[in-house]
Amino acid sequence: MTQILEISDLKALAKRRVPKLFFDYADSGAWTEGTYRANEEDFAKVKLRQRVLVDMTNRSLETTMIGQKVSMPVALAPTGLTGMQHADGEMLAAQAAEAFGVPFTLSTMSICSIEDVASVTTKPFWFQLYVMREREFVLNLIDRAKAAKCSALVLTLDLQILGQRHKDLRNSLSAPPKLTPKHLWQMATRPGWCMKMLGTNRRTFRNIVGHAKSVTDLSSLGAWTAEQFDPQLSWKDVEWIKERWGGPLILKGILDPEDAKMAAATGADAIIVSNHGGRQLDGAHSSISMLPRIVDAVGHQIEVHLDGGIRSGQDVLKAVAMGAKGTYIGRPFLYGLGAMGKEGVTKALEIIRKEMDITMALCGKRDINDVNRDILAD
Secondary structure, eight states, X not given: OOOOOSHHHHHHHHHHHSOHHHHHHHTOOSTTOHHHHHHHHHHHTOOBOOOOSOOOOSOBOOEEETTEEEXXXXXXXOOTTGGGTSTTHHHHHHHHXXXXXXXXXXXXXXXXXXXHHHHHOSSOOEEEEOOBSOHHHHHHHHHHHHHTTOSEEEEEOSOSSOOOOHHHHHHTOOSSOOOOHHHHHHHHTOHHHHHHHHTOSOOSOTTTTTTOTTOOOOSOHHHHHHHHBOTTOOHHHHHHHHHHHOSOXXXXXXXXXXXXXXXXXXXXXXXXEOOGGGTSSXXXXXXXXXXXXXXXXXXXXXXXXXXXXXXXXXXXXXXXXXXXXXXXXXHHHHHHHHHHTHHHHHHHHHHHHHHHHHHHHHTTOSBGGGOOGGGBOO
């Protein structure tokens, strides 16, 4: 491929370079994948107003997310098993995000640990927390994130139990992968990926292994999740997590205005409108379709962000126009990482920035902070 012009080009290249079980993990949703598809498709239904003969010089995409300066209203979303798309994936993605001036969010279910990422970055990154039954381990995770000087905690609310993801089950997903004939063949057909993986010792869930006392089996992500994720997580848990953390707190997984109101009442700094990339409740509304309702409900009380379905800079601009103060990209940066490593993550960010910048200008705006629903067609 001589030219990479859009996120779909990175996706195609990643599909050729990443073993099927890990590419499928990044590129799949729950059950019928209806919500996963809707996340993308509903962006296309949002139309923009073309404006002409306006001054398009001196444009700026700089803004803030939870009071932190960002070069554009985009953060890298927390994604599990990122280090299986490319060796040391979380570390490389964090470095790319830091250089680009956007936040990187490390998942609890990452391959590289909090300490691994801190060792290769010079600025604070964000950490995403899953609440486990073993409270001592959760407290330890929070303390480790504080020790690494993470500048925000993202608490995921929508994964108390794991949604059924058919591709992962059929692929017998694990980290490291099982050495069955099927998996060996998948890896043998991706020699570049294999060589890079042989060059690192980061091939399991390093935030967990050696830290959680009750770990019994990490060979199956689904089994361990069912064993350890806390199905009794409730709104009252936000209070002690917020107190223990003591810094900016973002609540991820809000898809209903009533939940948004309850989230705003916790005193958190922001909420993320998200359906977990269509990987939890299949049949739920897309993130972008629920964004205006949630902004209208709580946008005056708490900062509202959006995650899910973004595949272009135009998508980011549409979300901002509907009231999102920030957005998150998961699959786009994973495609870039799988395709080209750190360079691919940077390429994904460059594509989104360029598309957002040009579209903003053609909609008659020069500053991202001036973008609102006026740029949307009826």
